[in-house]
Amino acid sequence: MDCVLLASGSKGNCIYIGNGSDAVVVDAGIGYLKRTLEEYHIPAETVRALCVTHEHADHVCSAKAFLKAAKIPAAASGGTLSAMQKNGILSQSAEKILMHDRIGVDFGTLTVTSFRTYHDAAEPTGFIIEDGDARIGVCLDTHTVSDSMMTALCSCDAVVLESNYSEEAMKTDRFPACRECRLCGASCGGDCAVKRVYPRYLKDRIREDGHLSNEVSSKTLSVLKDHVGCVALAHLSENYNRPNLAREKAEEAARESGCVIHVSDQLPEYREKRMVRFSI
Numbered sequence: 001m002d003c004v005l006l007a008s009g010s011k012g013n014c015i016y017i018g019n020g021s022d023a024v025v026v027d028a029g030i031g032y033l034k035r036t037l038e039e040y041h042i043p044a045e046t047v048r049a050l051c052v053t054h055e056h057a058d059h060v061c062s063a064k065a066f067l068k069a070a071k072i073p074a075a076a077s078g079g080t081l082s083a084m085q086k087n088g089i090l091s092q093s094a095e096k097i098l099m100h101d102r103i104g105v106d107f108g109t110l111t112v113t114s115f116r117t118y119h120d121a122a123e124p125t126g127f128i129i130e131d132g133d134a135r136i137g138v139c140l141d142t143h144t145v146s147d148s149m150m151t152a153l154c155s156c157d158a159v160v161l162e163s164n165y166s167e168e169a170m171k172t173d174r175f176p177a178c179r180e181c182r183l184c185g186a187s188c189g190g191d192c193a194v195k196r197v198y199p200r201y202l203k204d205r206i207r208e209d210g211h212l213s214n215e216v217s218s219k220t221l222s223v224l225k226d227h228v229g230c231v232a233l234a235h236l237s238e239n240y241n242r243p244n245l246a247r248e249k250a251e252e253a254a255r256e257s258g259c260v261i262h263v264s265d266q267l268p269e270y271r272e273k274r275m276v277r278f279s280i
């Protein structure tokens with residue numbers, strides 16, 4: 001199965017997962033999605049559904065247009081479908097598939113199963129996508145990884161895992177010194193100050209009900225590494241993270257396991273060059 005992280009981060013999230021005959025897109029947080037798929041030679045006509053993790057704009061901003069252009073259903077939890085409908089993202093006539101917790105739904109040769117995540121949205125979920133040969137888990141926008149989430153993710157061959165912010169940067173508004181500045185991806189030039197300091201309420205929201213830190217993500221990885229062959233770190237904060245920091249932590253956690261680490265970089269200038277794309 002192929003997995004392409006077309007976009008990842010607070011500016012937009014979109015992941016293609018498919019096996020050549022059938023595919024799903026998880027979240028539609030970038031514009032001109034159908035055209036973007038075509039640009040990257042991804043077979044858009046094999047996409048059977050748009051699976052939505054939750055209703056926040058960075059995950060659904062182009063959902064309406066994409067559902068219409070691709071003529072496919074939206075698959076999500078009841079809470080997410082209702083919120084999308086209330087926010088005008090899903091029309092009354094749009095085809096909807098209600099995903100129940102841990103009950104698989106078939107899309108051609110793929111089976112998609114949702115699991116609950118912990119985020120300040122109506123009914124957020126992650127997904128496991130499998131085709132009998134391979135299994136890929138997607139776990140974004142959650143402030144914690146529960147035991148049952150961990151069990152689900154450990155059953156996968158590859159996992160897309162949130163690594164949103166550096167706890168130290170969030171605490172001090174400064175990044176820990178970059179070990180390899182030229183690789184940091186944020187062109188920091190040795191400057192450790194965060195670009196934009198978030199107000200207290202926003203930091204509390206991110207920590208308590210929002211996102212997974214590099215530290216919690218690597219703790220998760222220290223368990224996953226014995227079961228999963230490949231982990232793609234995703235949804236990195238533009239302000240409170242840097243790709244090299246996320247990678248250093250993750251590589252430390254996955255040390256000597258053979259688990260391959262990818263880091264998705266949301267900066268547009270790197271999107272194409274560093275687009276995470278793997279097959280499992």
Ligand SMILES: [Zn+2]
Pocket residue numbers: 054056119121141
């Ligand atoms: Zn969100």
Ligand SMILES: [Zn+2]
Pocket residue numbers: 009010013056058059141235
């Ligand atoms: Zn998000």
